[in-house]
Amino acid sequence: MIKLSSLVVAIAIALTGPAQANITPSKKAIKLAHDTILIDTHIDVPYRIHDKWADVTKATDDGDFDYPRAVKGGLNAPFMSIYIPAHLEFEGKGKSFQLANQLIDGMEAIAFRAPDKFAIASSTSDIETQFKQGKISIAMGMENGSPIEGDMQNLQHFFDRGVRYITLAHSQSNHISDSSYDIRRKWKGLSPFGKKLVTEMNNIGMLIDVSHISDDAFYQVMALSNTPVIASHSSLRKYTPGFERNMNDEMLLALKENGGVIQINFGSSFVTSKAGAWYDQMKNKKEAAKKQGTKVSKDFDAMYRAKNPFPFASLTQVLDHIDHVVKLIGIDHVGIGSDYDGVGDSLPIGLKDVSSYPNLVQGLMDRGYNDTDIKKILSGNTLRVWQQAEAYAAKH
Template sequence: MIKLSTLVVAISLALTSQAQAEQTITASDKAIKLAKDTILIDTHIDVPYRIHENWVDVTKATTDGDFDYPRAVKGGLNAPFMSIYIPAHLEFEDKGKSYQLANQMIDSMEAIAQRAPDKFAIASSSTDIEEQFKQGKLSIAMGMENGSPIEGDMKNLQHFYDRGIRYITLAHSQSNHISDSSYDIRRKWKGLSPFGKELVTEMNNIGMLIDVSHISDDAFYQVMDLSKTPVIASHSSLRKYTPGFERNMNDDMLLALKENGGVIQINFGSSFVTAKAGSWGKQLKSTKESVKKDGTKLSKDFDAAYRVKNPYPFASLEQVLDHIDHVVELIGIDYVGIGSDYDGVGDSLPIGLKDVSSYPNLVQGLMDRDYSDKDIKKILSGNLLRVLKQAQEYAKKH
C-alpha cells in the first residue's frame, strides 16, 4: 500500500512535470491573432451534460472543466457545437426519458444565452454563426449525441430541429432504435434499423446533419449510400494510429467520406489519438477486475495509486497534428476540422491542448507544418461551414 503522503508527492511531481512540458508549447502572436480573427468551430463540446450533473456558471471563469467564456475568448473559440448528450442507458432508450432530458439540456443552453446576451447567442444556421462572429458574440450551436430522444417518431425530429439541433449522432455507446454502435458487440440491426434508414432521408430533407461518429462500420457505409448531403464525424480520429478501435475511422471510410463531401472533426482525447492511451485504459480495467476477483475491495485512491506506478500516456499536440496531416494527405484539405470532445473525455486531453484556451497551440502547430493561413481557416471552420450550407441548401429544395 502506498502511503498517502507519498502518493500526494508523486502526483504533485507528475502534474508539475506535465505543466513544465506544456509551458514549452508557446503560440506566436500570429497564431493567436489567426485563431481570434477566424471563425473557430468546434463540433463537440460536452458543456450541457457537465452542468446538468454539476451546475456551474460557464458565462464566467470556472475552476473545473474544459470550457468557460474567458477561456473560450482566450483561445479564439467562437462557435462551439454544444453536445446534447443522452447516455446510452436503458432507462433513457426504453422508458421514454430521452426526450425529456434532451429538452432540459437545450433549455440550459438557452439559459446561458439569456443570462449573458452580451457574450452568447444561439446559432441555428451558418448565417447566424457568421453574423454573431461580426457582433463579437460566442455562438452556441447544438448537436445531439445519441438519437435516442427521437423515440421512433419523425415529429420529434422536427421538434428538435425547431429547438436548434443541427446534427444528430445516430447512436452512442450502445445500439439504439436507429443504429448499431461501434462499441456494442451486439449488432442488432447489422447497421441501421429500418427506422434509421428512413430517418437519414428525413434528416437530409429537413437540413439536419448526420453525424457518423460512434456508429458501426456497417451503419457508416449504409449512411454513405443513403445520404444525399455531406455528413460529419463530429468527434472522431483515425484508426491508422489506433488499430482495432472501431470508434475511429479507417482509410477506406475517409475515402468514402470524401466522395460524400463530408468532413471528419478530429477528437483530441488521448485514447482517440494514440494506441498507448487506449491500452492503458484497458490495463487499468483489467487490473481492477483482477483485484475484485480476489475479493479485495478497491480503495478510493486506487486509480490515483495506479497512475503513480503506471503514468498515463498522454497524447501530444504533435500526435493530434499527425491525424490532421494524414486526412489531408489521403483525401485533401477540404475534409477535416476540429471536434475536440472537451468536457467529454475527462483528464485524458493531450499535452498542449488541455482546454478551450489552447486552440492557438494547434494553429501554431499547423503553421509550423507549413499549412497556409487559407488552409488553417478551412480546418478551423471553412470546411464545416461548407457542409452546413450544403445541408441548408438541399433542405430548401426538399
C-alpha cells in the first residue's frame, strides 16, 4: 500500500482546487445513498486487518473503512476481498488455502462480534433482508484463485464458506489464468484447469471476476461462461492507454454481449494516466540511483513525493469513466468497485473513504442521471448479475 504524507495531500488539494477538495452533497444525494442498497464489489478490509488488526466495528484511525464511516456514506453491502498475494511461496503449496480461510474467519468474527451492525451475506436475498434490518451485509469475493489449488472440491469449500466471486488471477499468472501484469503468458489465456473451473463456477453460482486477467483470458472466459461476469474493480483503458489491467472498448462491448458489469476502480492510477506515469517515474529514479551505487534511503519515496506532488485523480474523472461505459454499452453494465483499503492513499480528491459515496451520487445527479439509473449503478446492476448466477445454478 502507498502512504502519502499529509503535506503531499495538502499540495495536491491546493493544485486541484477547492471545488474538488470540499464537495458538499445535497440532502437528496445523501438520502438516495442511504435509502438504496449500496454495493461496492471490492474493499480490502480482510487483508488490511490481517496485516495490522483494527476493530472496524468502531471508528479507526487509519484505513478507508470502518462502521461509522460506512454508515455515513450509505455503504450497506460491501464485498470484502479475500485477497491472496501472488507470491510463489503461496501458489500450489497450501498456504493460499490457509490464508483464505483465515481471512474469511476474520469477516465472520466481525459479524459475530457486532451482530447488531453486521451480518454475513451469501445471497441476494440476504442482502435485501439485512438492508431492511438496517445491518451492513458482508459479502465476500476472493481476489486471486490460488486457494483453489487445482481441486474442484476447494471451489465448493469456499462457496460453502460464503465466497461469491473469484478473481481468477492477481499480479502473476497462476494455475488458473494468465495475469494482465505478468509478461510471462504461460497459458496464453486460461489453463486447461481454468477452463473447467469457469464451467464449475457457473454451475454452483459463483460469479467470475475478470479483473486482473490477461486479454486472452478475458475473451476465453467470454466464450465459456454461461452467466454474466463482473470486473469487480477495473476502470477504462481509454483514459489510461497501455494499462492492460483496465478494460478497452472492445472488451466492454464483449461484456455487454455477455450481460456483465464493470465496477469502476477509484484508485488514481486506474483513473488517470498521469498517476500511473508518476509511479513509473519514481520507480525509475530509485532504480537509477541504485545502479549508480547510491544508497537509497528508506525515506526515498517520501522525499520524492515531497518534491513531486502526486497527481491525484478527481471525482470528475471517475465520473468520466462511468459516463463512457454508459454511452458505449448502456446503464445496465456499470457499478462501483472502489478498491478502498487496497490502493493506499492514492484515492481521488472527493472519494477518500467509504463516507464519500454521497459525493459520487451528487456527481451523477449533476450529470443528469435520474434516480433509477443511479440505483442501477449503486447496486441494481450487480444484484442482477448475481441473481442470474443464482438462477443458473438452481437449474444445474
